[in-house]
Amino acid sequence: GAGGLLLSAPRSSAAVTTGIDPASIAKYARRMPRLPALLPHAVSPTTDYYRVTMKEAQAEVVPGFLTEVNTFDGHFPGPVLHARSGRRVVVTQTNRLGVPVSVHLHGAHVPSSSDGAPMDLIATDGGTKTYTYPNQQSHANLWFHDHAHHTESETVFRGLTATYLLRDDVETRLGLPSGRYDVPVSIRDARFDEDGQLHYEMNDFANRQVILANGRAWPYFEVAARKYRFRFYNTANLRSFALALADGSPITLIGTDGGLLAAPFQTTSVTLSPGERADVVIDFSRYPVGTELELRNVIPQPPGQPVDVAQVLQFRVTRTASDTSVVPAALRTLPPLPPATVERSFSLLMDETPPQPAYAYINGKEFDDQRIDTTITYGTTEVWTVTNANLRAPHNFHIHLVQFRVLERNGVAVTSGAESGLKDTVMLRAGETVKLQATFGGYRGVYVYHCHLFDHASMGMMAQMQVV
Ligand code: C2O
Ligand code: CU
Ligand code: CU
Structure with missing residues (x-):
C-alpha cells in the first residue's frame, strides 16, 4: 500500500537557513482565537447581503512580531459567513490589496459567473465584484480563497481565506454540539x-x-x-x-x-x-x-x-459543563449514486525537482484559459479516474461545481469511512489512483478542476471543463 509513502517531495530537505526558527517559537503560549462572524448589511425575505473589503492588515501570528497579512475585512484568517441552504447570499467584494484577485467559494454549487474563475479578476485599488451564492445545496463546510491564476498561491499564503458554513435543517435537527x-x-x-x-x-x-x-x-x-x-x-x-x-x-x-x-x-x-x-x-x-x-x-x-x-x-x-448534545448513529441519507454513462481519465504530473519545477500538467498540458479540456453534457453522471503519475510528489484533485463520491482508491472500493461521503477534494499520494463519480448539473458554463496544492495549481496543474 501507499501508507508508508512520503506525503511531500523529500528532495529539498534543507533546514530553514533564514528566518524565524520554528524551535524558537514558544508552543501553546497564546490562545487560539475564535473566528469572528461576518454580518450582513441588509436582509430581505430571500437574501442576505454582505459587503467585504479585502485589505492588508497586521496580525500577531508569531508572538512578538506584527506580520503584514492579506485579509477579508481585516481578519487573519478571514471571518465566518453563516449561511442557510435555500437562502441566497450576495457578497460584494472590494479589492484594496495590491494584486488582482478572484474570490472563489470552494465546494459551492454556483453559476460560473460567481464561481471566482482564475481569469475573472477584481482589479486592485478598489475594484469590486458582486458574487451571488444560491445555496441550492445541502449543508457543507465551504470556504473562500483567492483563485487569480498564478498569483493565488502567494495571495492565499499571505492570508486571503475565510470560512463559509452552510447549514440546513437535516444538520441542525440532529442535536450535534452547537x-x-x-x-x-x-x-x-x-x-x-x-x-x-x-x-x-x-x-x-x-x-x-x-x-x-x-x-x-x-x-x-x-x-x-x-x-x-x-x-x-x-x-x-x-x-x-x-x-x-x-x-x-x-x-x-x-x-x-x-x-x-x-x-x-x-x-x-x-x-x-x-x-x-x-x-x-x-x-x-x-x-x-x-x-x-x-x-x-x-x-x-x-x-x-x-x-x-x-x-x-x-x-x-x-x-x-453540562452537555445535552448527541452524535446520532445515523446522520443523513447520502444522495443516491445514479449509473454513470461517461468515463474519463486524468493524469497529474509535475517535474519533481524543486524549488521551481519546469512543468506541472494535467493530461500533459498546462492550464490555458483559452482551451476547454473537457466538454460535459448537462446532467450527465461521469466516472473520472485520476492518477498521480509522480513517484514522490503528492497531489490532490479538486473539481468545481460538484460534490463527488470516491468510488475506489487504488482499486479498492470505498464503502465506509472518511472518504465515503460527499467530497470536492481528494488526496493523491505519489502513484495513487482514485475513481470519482459526479453528476454535472444545476448550472452550465466553464469551471476549473485542478490540484489543490496551491503552488501546483499556480504552476499550471489546472484545466477547464465546460458543461453544455
Ligand atoms: Cu479551493 Cu479551485 O479551489
Ligand atoms: Cu473550489
Ligand atoms: Cu499537485
Missing part, C-alpha cells in the same frame, strides 16, 4: 523572515515549518469537559496533516468536504490534504479538569522536517 461548542479551525503552515514577515517562495514546502491554527502559531484552546464539534480546514498551500490526539483517543469523524457522512466514523487520526475539511466531534468529558492534551500532526514527514511540524495545538480542559 453554538460556542461548534468551532471552525483553519490549519496551515507558513514561513517567516527574521523580521516576522511572511516569506513566500514557490514550492517552498520544506521551509514552511511554522504551524498556524486560526492564524496563530501553535496556540492553545480552552475547552470544557464535554463534547465539541470542530470543523478542521486545511488551508495550507502544500502541507497535508493527519490530526490525532496525543493520547491516541478516538476522534469521531462526522463529516467531510460536502457535509455529514451517513454515519459517524471512529478514528484515531483524520487526514487532510490542502483544501479538504474534516468535521469531527471530540469528547473531553473523559478528561479531568486540568488536563492538557495536544492535537498532533502524525503524518509521515520527509527527512529534514523539524519536530515542530508534528505539533498543532493544545487543548486545555479548564472546567466542567
Whole structure:
C-alpha cells in the first residue's frame, strides 16, 4: 500500500537557513482565537447581503512580531459567513490589496459567473465584484480563497481565506454540539523572515515549518469537559496533516468536504490534504479538569522536517459543563449514486525537482484559459479516474461545481469511512489512483478542476471543463 509513502517531495530537505526558527517559537503560549462572524448589511425575505473589503492588515501570528497579512475585512484568517441552504447570499467584494484577485467559494454549487474563475479578476485599488451564492445545496463546510491564476498561491499564503458554513435543517435537527461548542479551525503552515514577515517562495514546502491554527502559531484552546464539534480546514498551500490526539483517543469523524457522512466514523487520526475539511466531534468529558492534551500532526514527514511540524495545538480542559448534545448513529441519507454513462481519465504530473519545477500538467498540458479540456453534457453522471503519475510528489484533485463520491482508491472500493461521503477534494499520494463519480448539473458554463496544492495549481496543474 501507499501508507508508508512520503506525503511531500523529500528532495529539498534543507533546514530553514533564514528566518524565524520554528524551535524558537514558544508552543501553546497564546490562545487560539475564535473566528469572528461576518454580518450582513441588509436582509430581505430571500437574501442576505454582505459587503467585504479585502485589505492588508497586521496580525500577531508569531508572538512578538506584527506580520503584514492579506485579509477579508481585516481578519487573519478571514471571518465566518453563516449561511442557510435555500437562502441566497450576495457578497460584494472590494479589492484594496495590491494584486488582482478572484474570490472563489470552494465546494459551492454556483453559476460560473460567481464561481471566482482564475481569469475573472477584481482589479486592485478598489475594484469590486458582486458574487451571488444560491445555496441550492445541502449543508457543507465551504470556504473562500483567492483563485487569480498564478498569483493565488502567494495571495492565499499571505492570508486571503475565510470560512463559509452552510447549514440546513437535516444538520441542525440532529442535536450535534452547537453554538460556542461548534468551532471552525483553519490549519496551515507558513514561513517567516527574521523580521516576522511572511516569506513566500514557490514550492517552498520544506521551509514552511511554522504551524498556524486560526492564524496563530501553535496556540492553545480552552475547552470544557464535554463534547465539541470542530470543523478542521486545511488551508495550507502544500502541507497535508493527519490530526490525532496525543493520547491516541478516538476522534469521531462526522463529516467531510460536502457535509455529514451517513454515519459517524471512529478514528484515531483524520487526514487532510490542502483544501479538504474534516468535521469531527471530540469528547473531553473523559478528561479531568486540568488536563492538557495536544492535537498532533502524525503524518509521515520527509527527512529534514523539524519536530515542530508534528505539533498543532493544545487543548486545555479548564472546567466542567453540562452537555445535552448527541452524535446520532445515523446522520443523513447520502444522495443516491445514479449509473454513470461517461468515463474519463486524468493524469497529474509535475517535474519533481524543486524549488521551481519546469512543468506541472494535467493530461500533459498546462492550464490555458483559452482551451476547454473537457466538454460535459448537462446532467450527465461521469466516472473520472485520476492518477498521480509522480513517484514522490503528492497531489490532490479538486473539481468545481460538484460534490463527488470516491468510488475506489487504488482499486479498492470505498464503502465506509472518511472518504465515503460527499467530497470536492481528494488526496493523491505519489502513484495513487482514485475513481470519482459526479453528476454535472444545476448550472452550465466553464469551471476549473485542478490540484489543490496551491503552488501546483499556480504552476499550471489546472484545466477547464465546460458543461453544455
Ligand atoms: Cu479551493 Cu479551485 O479551489
Ligand atoms: Cu473550489
Ligand atoms: Cu499537485
